[in-house]
Amino acid sequence: MTKEKKQKWKRNLLVMTTVTGLGFSTFYPGLSIPAAAVEQPDQPLPAEESVSIVQLVVPNDNAKDKLLELGIDLTHRIEEHDGVYEVDAVVTPSEIAMLKTFGINVKETLITENQWNARVEERQSAVQLQASLATSEDTLKVLRANHFTNQSGTFLYLEVKSSSGATASTALKATWTENGEEKSATLSRKVDYGEYLYHYLLLPVSAAPLSVKIESNLGGSATSSVTEWLGQEPKHPKTDYVTDFVDHYMAPNELYERAEKLAKEFPNLVDIIEMPNKTNGYRRLAQAAIGSTTNTTVVVSSKAWGHEGGNDVSVEFRNPGTSNAPLKVTVDGKKILVDLATDSSGKATSTAKQVVDALNAQAGQLVTATTYRGNAGTGVVAPTTVKLTDGLKAPADVSRDPFTVKAIRIGKHRDGSKPGVLGYAQEHAREWVTPLVTIETAERLLRNYAHDSGTRKLVDNLDIFLVPTVNPDGANFSFNDYNMQRKNMTNHCDPTASDPNYRNNWGVDLNRNHSIGSAFDGYIGASTTICTSDTYAGPAENSEPEAKNLVWLADQNPNIKFAMNIHSYGGYFMWSPGAYDANRKTLPRPTAGEEAFYWAVSDIMLNDIQDHRGTVILPSRTGPVPDVLYSAAGNSADYLWYEKGIYAWDFEVGADLWNKDTNRWQAVGFQPTFAEGHEEAMEFSNGLIGMIKVAYNNAKDHQPPSSKATPGNGKYTGPVDVKIDTSEAATVYYTLDGSRPTFQSAKINLSGTREFAETLKIDKTTTINYFSVDAAGNIEKNYNPLGNGKNYNSVTITIK
Incomplete structure (x- = not known):
């Protein structure tokens, strides 16, 4: 398959998911939304079906073309x-x-509804454990409080057991006096192997403290004297950087609640910002x-x-038991009686x-x-x-x-005086791991602040915004009703698509x-007309x-210079442009210098x-969105960039895992077992803090x-x-006409998709005047493009 064909196939996949919409409803396969009430064959209402995530094998062009005619809900992974x-x-x-009739087969089932139920039960067990521990009195037992001196220096070592330590949200802080x-x-x-053993600390000190006080974020406390350790150095990690603060999907x-607790515990380091635009709510009409x-x-x-x-309303259709009776509707409180x-x-x-x-005319105060x-409704x-x-x-x-x-x-x-960094998660509801990345990051920044100089450097010099769940x-709805919910819960459908059997398709x-780059402006990657499409862009x-809310946050905090939009799954690392039109013309590409910066600092985060x-994260899954995945019209990262x-x-998050037994990559899904989800949260919290370090360095x-x-x-x-x-x-x-270069001058761009900086082809005698500006805003030679200075670079190419 040629490169051009592959690109066309990926474009068609995207069009399939966004333009044709859900040709097959989650609940009622084969039913489409009629444009108007017309006479239609009378058919039984289809039965509700369960859903699963599977890996489809599309073997040839004919099968591909058939798949393109259908509105199957695709994940991010191709x-x-x-x-x-x-x-x-x-x-x-x-x-x-x-699909099987067209030669499109299931290679592997990644997650079934039963497995989702197991994930929910797993999460609920963790929640119940956390709740029971929170209501019980937290007690601390100091197992060891020692100091020792070796050839490297003097160290403090603590082991403390908390009665609430079985939950990762339990945090212990040690306080002591050191040289006054x-x-x-x-x-x-x-x-160890699922069993909580204790909390510990190994830290260099300038002098051995006499005593130490341990406090829990749940209110428990204990004090112990510090004695000399006469044996060998304990075999514990030498790092004093603390991680691992999540133990279930949240x-x-x-x-x-976790955010508010952090703000209460660290009032000098945390504010909670309430966004002005309330969501529609986890609510539905009855x-x-x-x-x-x-x-x-x-x-x-x-x-x-x-x-x-609404849940109290009842409707009864009954035969009144008399001949030649008229249709009549009676309303008694929340009871609606329809005499046929x-x-x-x-x-x-x-x-x-x-x-x-009759119902609309006589019971309109309660129901529609x-x-x-849109059926004509001619049946009795x-x-x-x-x-x-x-x-x-x-x-x-x-x-x-x-x-x-x-x-x-x-x-x-x-207060806006420091450079801002933004991390936001769960625009898509079914991506359960993503909020954990933000919470884990918040905990690390706050709980390492007192004793880790690297963390303190970041927190003291940056303004960090973390939004755990946008949606x-x-x-x-994903946790409690339909695990594959992608969108919000706002129903913009007209009455023909608003029956309860479409409830998993609204939003x-x-x-x-x-x-920016929206479907309303002709960009590919979303539907503006099919309200049940999984990529419905909304009414406007x-x-x-x-x-x-995201727009408001960026408007209110112009100091924000870096942002990370956290999604799952597939293990991608991407940046703008994120959308292209039907001719695959993307939004304006970053300049060659901006693209080089994206690549350079990405290396830090990926490491x-x-x-x-x-x-x-594979090279093939790193780069601008259209180059490694598909077009995503109207995405938030493009708004922030452009x-x-x-x-x-x-x-x-959620990179494929290599299965040595099958000798192939294996997808992890939106909701892996928490053991896997935990690892994803840990590694991508590393990456998010990597972006925060990039902001600091910048x-x-x-x-x-x-x-x-x-x-x-x-x-x-010659040329x-x-x-x-x-x-x-x-x-x-740069300029080629001998004029003074400014910010309005031409810029060196990329020579092509995923290529390097372009060269300037000079075929006649030309003077090139130019200057460079890095991502931090530093201008070469401190040249002022807005002034009258001439300390820019200049070369003259003379063509004989």
């Missing part, structure tokens, strides 16, 4: 080898059977599809939210359309009614009784009200709702409160990711770059290709 594509997809059993100065440090938690309320076939079904929706009274019309023999004659009209997905309804329900399964302690999204702001100076409503893809750019357990000038990356960079044109001044017999090299990643501005 692999190609030997002309065959392996594509991960979210499918139902009927979809699998249908109070010192403190966070202890590391030691777990729902939105848990994430923000509904029922009353009937058994498409032409006889009446869809009834409450006017009130389910939890605000009858003929001379007493047989019910009311059609679905007639009942819909429609026929089934049958007597039955139903109670409306919003169908939400979360326990009562999960609020149904609009949610206030929050950011954790960390820094010694949180709390969708996340709650807006928040990473397609932004205003920036329509969703969750997207508006930090690798440090945890050796995970390597509108705000923020260097913005995308993590796709802020401290005051060294201007230098540049050199090759060849330089001279006489040449010359001039290359301008820079001492570091820097953008070069």
Whole structure:
């Protein structure tokens, strides 16, 4: 398969998921949304199906073309080898059977609904354990408090057991006096094969303390004298950097409870920012599809939210038992009684359309009614009784009200005077690992601050913003109702697509709702017309409160210079441009210098990711989004880069794992076992802190770059290709007409996709005036492009 064909195939895959929409509903395969009420065949309502994530093998072009006609929900992961594509997809059993008839087979099932239920039970067990420990009195037992001196210096060693230590959110802090100065440090938690053993600390000190006080973030405390250790040095890690603060997948309320606790514990280092745009809420109207076939079904929706009274509404269709009776609707409190019309023999004659009209006219204060997905509704309804329900399964302690999204702001100076860094997660609800990256990072920054100079350097000199979940409503729905929920929960569908059997297909893809490179402007990668598409961009750019919150945060904090959008899965590391149009014309590419900076600092972050357990983000999955994945119209990182000038990356956590037994890469999925999810959170927290280090280094960079044109001044017999090299990643501005270069001058760009900097082809005598600017804003030779100075570079190429 040629490179051009591969690119076309990837484009077509994207069009399939965004333009055609969900041709196969999660619940009702084969049903599409009619444009208007028309006479249609009367068919049984399809039964609900479970979903699973599978790896599809697409063997040839014919199968590929057939797949493109269908609206299968694809994940981020696409692999190609030997002309065959392996594509991960979210499918139902009927979809699998249908695909098989076209030669598209399931190679491997990655996760089933039963496995999702097991993940939920695993998470719930951890939550219950955490809750029980939190309500019990936290007691601390100091096992060892020693000091010792060896050839390297004097050290303090502690071992402390907490009665609540079985949960990773339990943190212990040690405080002692050292040469008259109070010192403190966070202890590391030691777990072996799933069993909590103790918390420990090994730290160099300038003088041995006489005593130490241990305090728990749950309120427990203990004091112990410090004695000399006479034996050998304990065999514990020599590092004093503390990690590992998450032990289960966390729902939105848990994430923000943790954030609030951190703010209370570290008031001098943390603020909680409440975003101004509340979400729609984890809530639905109460509904029922009353009937058994498409032409006889009446869809009834409450006017009130389910939890605000809609769930109390009941509807009864009954035969009044008399002949020639008229259709009548009676409302008694929350009970709606529909007496169906009858003929001379007493047989019910009311059609679905007639009942819909009667309900809207006579019970409109409680409900709205429609026929089934625009059906003409000419079939006669049958007597039955139903109670409306919003169908939400979360326990009562999960609020149904609009949610206030929050950011954790960390820094010694949180006033905008320091460079800002932003990490935000879970735009897509089903990506359970991603919030853990932000919480783990917040804990590391705060709990290592007192004793780790590297952490203190970052917190003292940066303004760090972490948003654990952008999409709390969708996340709650994913945890409790439908694990494959990608979007938020706002239903923008018209009545033809608003029956309860579409409940898993409503919502807006928040990473397609932004205003740069959007589907509304003709860019590929989202749907603007199909409200049930998994990449539905919404009714308008920036329509969703969750997207508006991100814009607000960037507007309110212009000091933010770097950002990371954390997604899963597949193990990608990407940056702008993130979208292209139908002709594969991307948004403007970064300059050659900006692209070089993206690559250079990415190396730092990817090495930090690798440090945890050796995970390597592949070169083929590193780079601008369209070059390594696909077009994502209206994504948030593009907004931050093009509108705000923020260097913005995308993590796709969850890199494939090499299976030695099968000799192949194996996908991990959106919701791996927590053991795997934990490792992903640890390694990508490394990467996020790597970005924070990049921001620090950038802020401290005051060294201007230098540049050199090759060849330089001279006489040449024919056309010359001039290359301008820079001492570091820097953008070069130049003129060819002898004029003074400014920020409005031409820039050295890339010579092609994933290629290097372009050269300037000089075919007549030309003077090239130029200067360079690095990512920190340092200008070569301190040249002022806005002034009148002439301390720019200049070479003259003379062509004989």
